[in-house]
Amino acid sequence: MEAATQISLLSAFIVGVLGGVHCIGMCGGIAGVLSMGLDKDAGKVRHVAMQLFYNLGRISSYTLAGFLFGWLGEAVLRGSGSHVVHQYLQTFSGAFMILLGLYLSGWWRVLTRLEQVGGLFWKRIEPFARSLIPIRKIHNAYLVGMVWGWLPCGLVYSMLAFSLASGSGVEGGMIMLSFGLGTLPNLIAFGLLAASLRNFMRRPVVRYVAGLLVIGFGVWLIWQVWVPVDPHAHQHQ
Numbered sequence: 001m002e003a004a005t006q007i008s009l010l011s012a013f014i015v016g017v018l019g020g021v022h023c024i025g026m027c028g029g030i031a032g033v034l035s036m037g038l039d040k041d042a043g044k045v046r047h048v049a050m051q052l053f054y055n056l057g058r059i060s061s062y063t064l065a066g067f068l069f070g071w072l073g074e075a076v077l078r079g080s081g082s083h084v085v086h087q088y089l090q091t092f093s094g095a096f097m098i099l100l101g102l103y104l105s106g107w108w109r110v111l112t113r114l115e116q117v118g119g120l121f122w123k124r125i126e127p128f129a130r131s132l133i134p135i136r137k138i139h140n141a142y143l144v145g146m147v148w149g150w151l152p153c154g155l156v157y158s159m160l161a162f163s164l165a166s167g168s169g170v171e172g173g174m175i176m177l178s179f180g181l182g183t184l185p186n187l188i189a190f191g192l193l194a195a196s197l198r199n200f201m202r203r204p205v206v207r208y209v210a211g212l213l214v215i216g217f218g219v220w221l222i223w224q225v226w227v228p229v230d231p232h233a234h235q236h237q
Helices: 003-018 020-036 044-080 083-105 111-131 138-148 154-166 169-192 194-201 204-226
Strands: none
Touching: 003 020, 003 083, 003 154, 003 169, 003 204, 020 169, 044 083, 044 138, 044 154, 044 169, 083 111, 083 154, 083 204, 111 138, 111 154, 154 169
16 A cells, blocks of 8 residues: 555544544434434343444445545546646645634634535435334444435535545545544544533534644645645656
């Protein structure tokens, strides 16, 4: 695996972890609702298994979406045959990361407008998940999780922009898989320490630090595209 790909996957995982300030507010509540929708006769072990399969389904949807967006980026790059187009895609991804940082910190929630657009698709598929509740079978939990993965979310949309910029279907899917795994610790911890974790995540300083780190990542993405380390790099393009 190339070093650049390894960095992309690690970055996606870290963004997933930092995005916990958002996941707790949005997905944490959904996880609670899904838990209440479990069969009342299910034991504790089965409840844990159901939660696991919810998240596996969610991450599967992320991976599929990442593959599709990465494949789209790959098609664009092949059609253009220009290195400059790849630079613009990476710049687009970096700009999205900056917007995500502003969104996570609460300084500018412009991504909520994009979520509203995604809500149009969500309204069409959400009834399917509702039809599976109460959940009595493992595979139903997985299906509900897959629907959950398409919930309108500025955090997810930003990472899809990252997948698009990768210019590879496989890498785009791996980016979203890494991102999804990064979101797991927060959601699992939410199930164990719901009240205390939610209060901690709601602290302004936590949101600000997470937002600034993501903004820094976005700036770094743009910087490495347009300010090469090798001063003669542009001469070889």
